[in-house]
Amino acid sequence: MKKTIFIIGALYIFCACPYILSAQKFDRSVKTIENFEGSIPNPEQDQEVSKKLSELEKKTGKKPNIVWLIVDDMGYGDPGCYGGGAAIGAATPNMDRFAAEGLKLTSCYSQQTCTSTRSAIRTGRLPVRTGLIRPILAGDILTQNPWDTETSIATLLGKAGYYTLLTGKWHIGEAVGMRPHDVGYDEFMGYYPAQKEISQGVDPRRYPDLVLNPERMADFEGIRPDDHLQHGFKGGKTEKVSQVKSIEDMGRADQVLTDFTISRIQELAQSDQPFFIDHNFMKVHADNHDNPDYPGLSAAKYAYKNAVAEVDMHIGNIVKALDEAGVLENTFIFITSDNGPQMDSWPDGGYTPFRGAKGTTFEGGVRIPGIAYWKGMITPGRQSDDIFDLMDLFGTNLRLAGISTDLLPKNNYYDFIDQSSFLFLEDGKTNREAVYFWWGKELMAIRMKEYKQHIKVIIPQDTHMWIDYSTVQDVGLAPWMFNLYIDPKEEMPVGHRRSAWLATLGAKLKTHAATFKKYPPKQIGL
Structure with missing residues (x-):
C-alpha cells in the first residue's frame, strides 16, 4: 500500500x-x-495512404496479404542493419537487405517478455488489461479463460475474408479454448511453449539433475509443457505431428516450420483469398541448439550466433517464396523480435547497445528491431526514429483489410494505433505520441x-x-x-x-x- x-x-x-x-x-x-x-491527427497523410491502398486494390483485385516474421528474443543489436551482424559474428544479409529496401524503425517497441508481447500484438491491448502478463505455466489455476472476452486480429481478418495461419511458437496458452485455432486462426502448425521449455527434458548437459535422474524425470512428466509439433484447424481436429525427443530435433524445428510456411504460401497464392501468415520462430530464445544440417552456420560458431544466422536464412527463403509465388508486391511484411535479448542465459543470448535486457522496461528490454518491407509500396532506404509500438500492427492490419473498429467490444480499452500512413508513405510520420x-x-x-x-x-x-x-x-x-x-x-x-x-x-x-x-x-x- x-x-x-x-x-x-x-x-x-x-x-x-x-x-x-x-x-x-x-x-x-x-x-x-x-x-x-489517442493518436496524432495527420488528416492529409491519412487521405494519401487511403488513396494509395485503394489504387493497389484496384490493380490487384484483392486486399493485400500480410506476413509477420517474429524472432524470439532477438536483441536490437543482433542484425547487421542495427549495428550487429558480421561485426559480432553472425551476418544477417537478408534482414539487412529488407531494411535497405524498406523502412527501418529505430524506435520500435515491444513488451518486456514473450507472452506479454505476443498477446498484445494479437489483441491490440496491453497485457495488464487482458491478464496475459506472463506465460501460463503448469500448476497455474486460472479464474477464467482470458480469450473469452478478447477479439483477436485473426478473428477480425477471418471475418474480412482472410485465410489466417499461425506457424511456430504460440506461448499464450495451450489448453483447449486458448490455442491459436481456438481464438481465430484458421490453421496452426507449431509449438505451444518456448523451445527451452521443450528441450530441457532431453538435454543432459544443461539439466543433468533432471535428465539423468529417473525419479525427477518421472515427476517432471506430470508438469512438463507439451513437447509436440501440433497441427490444428479452427473447428476441426488437432493432431500431434511429431515429438521433440532430442536436442537435434529441437535444432531442426525452425527448418521444419519454415518449410511448412513456404508450402502454404505456394498453395495460398493460387487462391483469390488474401492471407495472413503469422510466422513465429522458435529461435533465438535460449536454449539454442544447432540445426545439425547447418553446423556452425555463423562465423562465431556459438549456438546463439548460429541461431541468428539460421533465422536470417529462413527469413530470406520465406520472402523468396512470396516472390516466386507472384504475390510479393501485394504482401506487407514486418520483421521484428518479441522483446530484447535474454542476458541471463549468456552466452546463449543476444546483443543490445542499451541498458537492460529481456524482463526489464529499460530500453534493452523493450526496444527491438522493426523492419517494414513491401515491394513497390514502401520506398526503399527509409529510416525513422519516430515511435512505433508492436501493438500498432493490430491497427495497421485492420486498415489494410478495411475493417472498422466498430467491430471491437465497447467495454474493452484498446491501446493500438493505426500506423499505415506512417509505414507506407514516403514521408510518413508516426501517429503515436507515447509508449x-x-x-x-x-x-x-x-x-x-x-x-x-x-x-x-x-x-x-x-x-x-x-x-x-x-x-x-x-x-x-x-x-x-x-x-x-x-x-x-x-x-x-x-x-x-x-x-x-x-x-x-x-x-x-x-x-x-x-x-x-x-x-x-x-x-x-x-
Whole structure:
C-alpha cells in the first residue's frame, strides 16, 4: 500500500507544477473514441495512404496479404542493419537487405517478455488489461479463460475474408479454448511453449539433475509443457505431428516450420483469398541448439550466433517464396523480435547497445528491431526514429483489410494505433505520441518523443542477471527522466537539470493510469 501511495503522490506533485500548461502543445495526441488510445491527427497523410491502398486494390483485385516474421528474443543489436551482424559474428544479409529496401524503425517497441508481447500484438491491448502478463505455466489455476472476452486480429481478418495461419511458437496458452485455432486462426502448425521449455527434458548437459535422474524425470512428466509439433484447424481436429525427443530435433524445428510456411504460401497464392501468415520462430530464445544440417552456420560458431544466422536464412527463403509465388508486391511484411535479448542465459543470448535486457522496461528490454518491407509500396532506404509500438500492427492490419473498429467490444480499452500512413508513405510520420511500459501489473515508464521517464525500475544484482537476480524498485524522490538522444543508455537522469518536460510526461502517465478506472484490468489468476 505504501508503494502505491508513493507513486500516485509523486505523479501528483510533478503534475501540479506550472509546466503542465505546456502539455497541450507538447502532447499532439487527440482522443476521438473514449475506449481507444489517442493518436496524432495527420488528416492529409491519412487521405494519401487511403488513396494509395485503394489504387493497389484496384490493380490487384484483392486486399493485400500480410506476413509477420517474429524472432524470439532477438536483441536490437543482433542484425547487421542495427549495428550487429558480421561485426559480432553472425551476418544477417537478408534482414539487412529488407531494411535497405524498406523502412527501418529505430524506435520500435515491444513488451518486456514473450507472452506479454505476443498477446498484445494479437489483441491490440496491453497485457495488464487482458491478464496475459506472463506465460501460463503448469500448476497455474486460472479464474477464467482470458480469450473469452478478447477479439483477436485473426478473428477480425477471418471475418474480412482472410485465410489466417499461425506457424511456430504460440506461448499464450495451450489448453483447449486458448490455442491459436481456438481464438481465430484458421490453421496452426507449431509449438505451444518456448523451445527451452521443450528441450530441457532431453538435454543432459544443461539439466543433468533432471535428465539423468529417473525419479525427477518421472515427476517432471506430470508438469512438463507439451513437447509436440501440433497441427490444428479452427473447428476441426488437432493432431500431434511429431515429438521433440532430442536436442537435434529441437535444432531442426525452425527448418521444419519454415518449410511448412513456404508450402502454404505456394498453395495460398493460387487462391483469390488474401492471407495472413503469422510466422513465429522458435529461435533465438535460449536454449539454442544447432540445426545439425547447418553446423556452425555463423562465423562465431556459438549456438546463439548460429541461431541468428539460421533465422536470417529462413527469413530470406520465406520472402523468396512470396516472390516466386507472384504475390510479393501485394504482401506487407514486418520483421521484428518479441522483446530484447535474454542476458541471463549468456552466452546463449543476444546483443543490445542499451541498458537492460529481456524482463526489464529499460530500453534493452523493450526496444527491438522493426523492419517494414513491401515491394513497390514502401520506398526503399527509409529510416525513422519516430515511435512505433508492436501493438500498432493490430491497427495497421485492420486498415489494410478495411475493417472498422466498430467491430471491437465497447467495454474493452484498446491501446493500438493505426500506423499505415506512417509505414507506407514516403514521408510518413508516426501517429503515436507515447509508449507505456508495464512489468506485470506494475506501471513502470513512458517514452514520449526522445524522453523516457521511469517511476519504477528493475535493477540487477549481478552482471547480466536481469531476470533471475534482480529487484523491482521505486525510483525515489523524483521520476528518473532520460533524454534518449543524448543518453540512449539511460545512465544520467535530466529531469530537474536539463528538461522542461518532467511534469508533462508525468501528466501523460497519470492520464494513462486513469483509463484503468473505467476499464479495469482483467484478473485471470496469474
